[in-house]
Amino acid sequence: MSNTNEAMEKFSYDDKTVKLFAGATLLWGVVGMLAGILIASQLADWRLNLGLEWITFGRLRPLHTNAIIFAFVGNSIYCGVYYSLQRLCKARMFSDTLSKIHFWGWQLIIVAAALTLPFGITTGKEYAELEWPIDIAIAVIWVVFAVNFFGTLWKRREKHIYVAIWFFISTILTVAMLHIVNSLSFPVSFMKSYPIFAGVQDALVQWWYGHNAVAFFLTTPVLGLMYYFVPKAINRPIYSYRLSIVHFWSLIFIYIWAGPHHLLYTALPEWAQTLGMIFSVMLWAPSWGGMINGLLTLRGAWDRVRRDPILKFFATSLTFYGMSTFEGPLLSVKSVSALGHYTDWIIGHVHGGGIGWNYFFAAGMLYYLIPKLWKTEIYSVKLGNIQFWTGTIGLGLYYVSMLVAGITQGLMWKAVDANGALVYPDFVETVTKILPLYYVRLFGGLLVFASMIIMVYNMIKTIKGAPKQEGEDVYEAPVPTWKKAQNPDKGHRKLEGMTAVFATLAFIAVAVGTAIEFVPAFMSHNFIEVSEKVKPYTPLELAGRDIYVREGCYTCHSQMIRPMANENLRYGKVSEATEFIYDRPFQWGSRRIGPDLAREGGKRPNFWHFRHMIDPREMTPGSIMPTYEWLVKKKTGYDILPKKLSVMAAMGVPYSQDEIDNAVANAKAQALEITEEMASSGVEAKMQDKQIIALIAYLQRLGKDLGGN
Amino acid sequence: MKSQVLSNWNMPYLSVFALLIFVTIFVFVLFMIFRKGGRNAITTAEQLPLSEAAPLNGRKNNE
Numbered sequence: 001m002s003n004t005n006e007a008m009e010k011f012s013y014d015d016k017t018v019k020l021f022a023g024a025t026l027l028w029g030v031v032g033m034l035a036g037i038l039i040a041s042q043l044a045d046w047r048l049n050l051g052l053e054w055i056t057f058g059r060l061r062p063l064h065t066n067a068i069i070f071a072f073v074g075n076s077i078y079c080g081v082y083y084s085l086q087r088l089c090k091a092r093m094f095s096d097t098l099s100k101i102h103f104w105g106w107q108l109i110i111v112a113a114a115l116t117l118p119f120g121i122t123t124g125k126e127y128a129e130l131e132w133p134i135d136i137a138i139a140v141i142w143v144v145f146a147v148n149f150f151g152t153l154w155k156r157r158e159k160h161i162y163v164a165i166w167f168f169i170s171t172i173l174t175v176a177m178l179h180i181v182n183s184l185s186f187p188v189s190f191m192k193s194y195p196i197f198a199g200v201q202d203a204l205v206q207w208w209y210g211h212n213a214v215a216f217f218l219t220t221p222v223l224g225l226m227y228y229f230v231p232k233a234i235n236r237p238i239y240s241y242r243l244s245i246v247h248f249w250s251l252i253f254i255y256i257w258a259g260p261h262h263l264l265y266t267a268l269p270e271w272a273q274t275l276g277m278i279f280s281v282m283l284w285a286p287s288w289g290g291m292i293n294g295l296l297t298l299r300g301a302w303d304r305v306r307r308d309p310i311l312k313f314f315a316t317s318l319t320f321y322g323m324s325t326f327e328g329p330l331l332s333v334k335s336v337s338a339l340g341h342y343t344d345w346i347i348g349h350v351h352g353g354g355i356g357w358n359y360f361f362a363a364g365m366l367y368y369l370i371p372k373l374w375k376t377e378i379y380s381v382k383l384g385n386i387q388f389w390t391g392t393i394g395l396g397l398y399y400v401s402m403l404v405a406g407i408t409q410g411l412m413w414k415a416v417d418a419n420g421a422l423v424y425p426d427f428v429e430t431v432t433k434i435l436p437l438y439y440v441r442l443f444g445g446l447l448v449f450a451s452m453i454i455m456v457y458n459m460i461k462t463i464k465g466a467p468k469q470e471g472e473d474v475y476e477a478p479v480p481t482w483k484k485a486q487n488p489d490k491g492h493r494k495l496e497g498m499t500a501v502f503a504t505l506a507f508i509a510v511a512v513g514t515a516i517e518f519v520p521a522f523m524s525h526n527f528i529e530v531s532e533k534v535k536p537y538t539p540l541e542l543a544g545r546d547i548y549v550r551e552g553c554y555t556c557h558s559q560m561i562r563p564m565a566n567e568n569l570r571y572g573k574v575s576e577a578t579e580f581i582y583d584r585p586f587q588w589g590s591r592r593i594g595p596d597l598a599r600e601g602g603k604r605p606n607f608w609h610f611r612h613m614i615d616p617r618e619m620t621p622g623s624i625m626p627t628y629e630w631l632v633k634k635k636t637g638y639d640i641l642p643k644k645l646s647v648m649a650a651m652g653v654p655y656s657q658d659e660i661d662n663a664v665a666n667a668k669a670q671a672l673e674i675t676e677e678m679a680s681s682g683v684e685a686k687m688q689d690k691q692i693i694a695l696i697a698y699l700q701r702l703g704k705d706l707g708g709n
Numbered sequence: 710m711k712s713q714v715l716s717n718w719n720m721p722y723l724s725v726f727a728l729l730i731f732v733t734i735f736v737f738v739l740f741m742i743f744r745k746g747g748r749n750a751i752t753t754a755e756q757l758p759l760s761e762a763a764p765l766n767g768r769k770n771n772e
Contacts, residue, residue: 010765087761162757228758237755242742249738253731275723282731475762491741493750512730516723 007479009157012472013086017099019373021079022366024107026456028075029359031114032067033449039064040445042626043593044438046616049626054118056626058552062129063117068354069127071110073218076362078106078145080225081168083369085149088165088228090158090477094151098144105141109134120550121191124585125206127213128182132193135183142179146172153499159482160496163244167224169499170252170506174216177510182209188647189640192546196651199580200268201522203588208259208517215255216510218353222361223251226294226318229365233310239296243289245492251286252506254279256513261332264341265562266588267577272517273334279513280332287325294318309384313364316392320356324349339414342558342592344434345406348399355395355448363387363455370459374466379458387454394447401440409434414566422569427595432622534705536582536653537698539641539667544698546644547691549585551628558589559598559702572599572703579706582653594625599703606674607681609696631692636671638664638689670697 042048042057049056086093093099112134116122122129130138149172153161161169182205185193197205231238238244260268260276295318298305305311327349331340340346371378378384412430415423424430487497495502537545548554561567561575568574575598580586611618614632616625641663649655659666668688674696675688687693742751 011762084758088757090762158757160754160757162754164758231755231758235759237759241751241755245742246735246738250731250735253734257727271723275727279727473764475764477762489750491744491747491750492738493747493754495741496754509734513727516727 008476009479010474010476011090011092011157012474014082014093014096014099015373015472017093017096017103018079018083018369020103021075021082022370022373022459024075024103025072025079025362025366026459028067028071028110029362029452030449030456032064032072033445033452035060035064035067037442037445037449040438040442043624044435044442046624046626051627051629053120053551053628053630056551056628058555058626059118059120059122061555062122062126062552063114065127066113066117066129067110068358069213069217070113073222073354073358073362074106076358076365077171077217077221077225078102079369080229080365081149081221083373084164084225084228085152085168088158088162089152089156090475091152091156094148094155098148098151102141102145102148105137105144109137109141112137116191120552122549122552123185123193123195124549124552124554124587125182125195125202125209126554126590127210128179128206131191132183132185132187133190135179135185138179139176139183142172142176146176150499150503157477157480159480160493161499161502162227162496163238163241163248164224164228166248166502166506167220167227169503170248170510171216171221171224173503173507174212174220174252174256174510177507177514178209178212178216182206186647186651188644192640194584194644194647194651198582198584198651199586200577202584202586203263203266203268203580204260204272204517206586207262208256208514211259211262212256214350214353215258218358219255220252222358223247223290225365226290226314226361229368230294230297230314230318233308233314233364233368234298234301234304236297236301239293239299243293247286247289247293249509251283251290253509253513254283254286256510257517258283258332260517261337262590263588264332264334264337265564266560267575267580269577275517277332277334281329284325284329287328288322291318291322291325295322307381309378309381309388310364310367312385312388313360313367316388317357317360317364320352320360320395324353324357327352338562338564339410340406342590343406343410344402344437344591345410346591348402348406351395351402352399355391355398359448359452360391363391366455366459370462374463375469376462376466379461379465383454383458387451387458390447390454391451394444394449394451397444398441398448399444401437401444405434405437405441408437413570414564416566416569420569422566425570427570427592428620428622431593431624435624530581531578531706533707534578534581536648536655537701538670539645539659539663540636540670540694540697541701542644542648542698543636543638543641543667543691544694544696545587547631547695548587548698553597554587554589556589556591556593556625558592558596560588561596561598567596571596573706575703576706579703582648584648584651594623597699597702601700601702601704606696606700607678607683609699610678610681610683610692613692613695628692631695632687632690634691635689636667636691636694638667641667667694674700 039057039060113130117129121131123131184196186196187193195202227238227244257279258276260272261280264273298315305315330336331349367378367384409430412424417423487494489497561571563574608619613628615627616623642660645655645660645663649660671688671693674693675683675685
């Protein structure tokens with residue numbers, strides 16, 4: 001309430017942009033989930049790859065993850081931020097033009113992703129697959145968002161920045177840092193680049209980014225929205241503002257360290273793995289602090305939670321946040337990771353967070369926002385409840401099936417008999433065993449998708465039934481005289497009035513962990529012995545490696561043999577850091593739907609690979625791998641090889657000028673050699689220029705430098 | 710030899726240093742939020758989302 005003696009200012013909010021982001025959230029939610037359904041069906045039945053290169057699992061899986069993270073959740077975050085920021089600051093957004101550029105720029109980036117990923121234009125780094133021109137566009141649009149955001153804070157009428165805004169600040173600063181550092185690359189052509197980091201360093205940077213994309217894109221902004229929308233929906237303040245302060249600072253400080261838990265038992269230095277594990281376990285406390293703060297805000301109002309879809313979605317979303325943030329630290333413990341990593345348990349875990357936390361929170365927020373923005377009532381509360389139960393049952397089926405599949409497969413990989421031999425030596429046995437669970441997952445996914453469709457229908461009907469609106473509502477608030485006055489506050493309260501200082505401290509909090517993990521890692525060249533045995537890839541192998549990356553082979557195959565008896569028995573000698581010094585990008589992978597390929601080189605004849613790519617089931621009965629028939633039709637891009645080698649040389653790979661100049665001739669000679677070797681099996685000489693030969697060259701090189709098996 | 714050093718490159722002081730920084734910040738934040746006389750500030754701050762500017766009845770900015 002304003003004092004009657006205070007001078008008042010009139011203003012309006014830019015809700016048009018909020019509405020646009022709400023619409024985009026619904027649209028991309030459908031698209032992202034549809035892609036998820038398609039790839040889930042492809043895993044249940046490989047024939048649904050349809051033999052079309054653009055929709056094979058390896059190419060569509062990055063599209064699904066990017067669409068859900070950056071398109072669906074991204075738009076929902078912007079929607080909530082634009083709505084809440086203006087109201088918490090009692091000010092219109094800094095610039096309507098910047099808001100428009102932000103909205104349309106982000107949608108264009110999403111369209112660019114949808115147009116490039118199915119064509120195999122990818123960097124091969126998970127959740128950062130987009131190529132360098134799109135990366136630059138993302139950075140530019142993010143800066144536009146940041147300027148608009150901080151500009152709004154600058155012109156705010158409310159002195160104190162509420163806890164929701166702290167989370168938004170940490171998101172904007174940290175995502176900028178993560179995206180820029182992880183996207184540093186050297187372009188080869190308009191849509192091809194190599195990262196400046198290689199091997200172990202690339203892995204560390206990638207998972208510092210990958211984990212913190214979850215932390216600072218899927219979590220902190222949504223927590224900020226939780227601190228705004230849960231109190232608004234229930235019309236009472238957050239349970240404990242003091243707890244929110246502890247929650248914020250400890251969460252952002254600890255989160256940034258946890259990335260290496262994605263690399264446990266890999267060739268990453270032991271100290272970095274331990275650091276990642278310790279901080280992941282510590283992360284449990286602030287995460288649950290936030291969850292408890294949200295859930296306890298609903299205390300005494302559980303009767304409303306039963307009736308109101310908004311509160312129902314918020315309460316369930318917070319519950320899944322609690323489950324995911326318990327399971328995450330659990331999976332980060334090395335002994336648990338030894339079982340769960342590379343299995344479907346991780347897939348279940350991320351969907352518990354992605355669907356349970358992000359989708360359900362977005363749904364609750366939209367049920368709150370859309371009737372408010374269009375000044376109407378929700379079309380059907382009953383449909384909202386049906387959506388809730390359909391989604392919840394679907395997620396339950398999805399999560400349980402993946403948990404069971406993951407633990408089953410993990411145990412099968414590890415099973416060793418009394419004589420020390422693998423009980424399930426054929427990898428494919430461990431896949432066919434869990435196939436029925438892939439059908440359960442598909443059914444669960446279909447239910448989640450159906451719940452999304454119900455929401456879209458409900459929202460469209462709500463908007464269509466709304467009265468026509470003209471102009472914007474006018475609000476008034478006291479003129480912000482506090483800007484010129486001295487700040488009499490003390491402690492954290494004082495800090496809440498000082499945006500620049502607050503932002504600087506938040507940045508320092510995330511930079512400390514980054515620096516301590518990165519600086520020693522970047523000095524690791526002093527410790528890695530560049531073995532004379534480890535040679536750069538030949539031009540043909542490099543061409544084959546780029547095909548491997550293009551087809552998204554890393555989405556199903558790892559290239560990292562962990563120091564465990566069963567992995568040693570199944571795949572061969574444990575991987576060493578020095579083996580990856582020329583790998584740009586590293587291809588250690590995160591899931592084994594197929595076997596590890598780190599020591600694939602020389603294990604099988606060239607002809608085996610040739611037939612396997614055309615029809616995997618011919619060589620491995622029961623395999624669920626798609627066919628790659630286009631590899632025998634498409635020609636290898638020889639012309640660009642000198643450029644690729646020179647770019648690699650510029651980044652320190654020891655290619656001589658002679659090797660660069662003769663890259664094409666050398667590649668053709670190696671291709672001829674491989675083709676001739678297969679001639680006795682009926683492979684025609686014309687195959688030598690085809691991409692399958694380059695891919696075979698790469699696969700046959702894997703893991704051989706240090707003596708192979 | 711060097712590759713062995715890399716895989717066993719133990720830097721326990723990093724974890725200890727990180728823990729110390731965290732505990733320091735944590736205790737500092739606790740002092741800041743539980744300082745005497747801070748209750749009013751907390752009450753005001755937690756009401757921020759609930760005390761938004763109200764629309765002026767019937768007023769539109771295109772009028």
